[in-house]
Amino acid sequence: MSNILVFIVALAVVCIVAKIFSAPVKLIIKILVNALIGGIVLIILNWIGGNFGLHIDLNFLTALITGVLGVPGVIICLILQMFI
Numbered sequence: 001m002s003n004i005l006v007f008i009v010a011l012a013v014v015c016i017v018a019k020i021f022s023a024p025v026k027l028i029i030k031i032l033v034n035a036l037i038g039g040i041v042l043i044i045l046n047w048i049g050g051n052f053g054l055h056i057d058l059n060f061l062t063a064l065i066t067g068v069l070g071v072p073g074v075i076i077c078l079i080l081q082m083f084i
Contacts, residue, residue, distance in 0.1 A: 031068070038070035039063075045074060056081050 042062070046055055056062055056077050065073040 034070035035067035038066040038073050041071050041074045042066050042077075045078065054078065054081075 042056060042058070046058075049055060056074070062077050065077055067073070069076065
């Protein structure tokens, strides 16, 4: 009987710990997907936009902005490139 009680308590603890760590994992996955989409858009923009004079240099700052913000980050970098 005590083995069943220990198993139930252990299962409850595992469920609670999984619930606590699931939110950061979802956030990390969202940031990684956002960075991947932003990087792909940046590559496509440089590939196609190179013919029209639209080119965003890839450096730490543009990679950081694009990685964190995704597609809006690429748009911000493009606007900054046009005005600077």
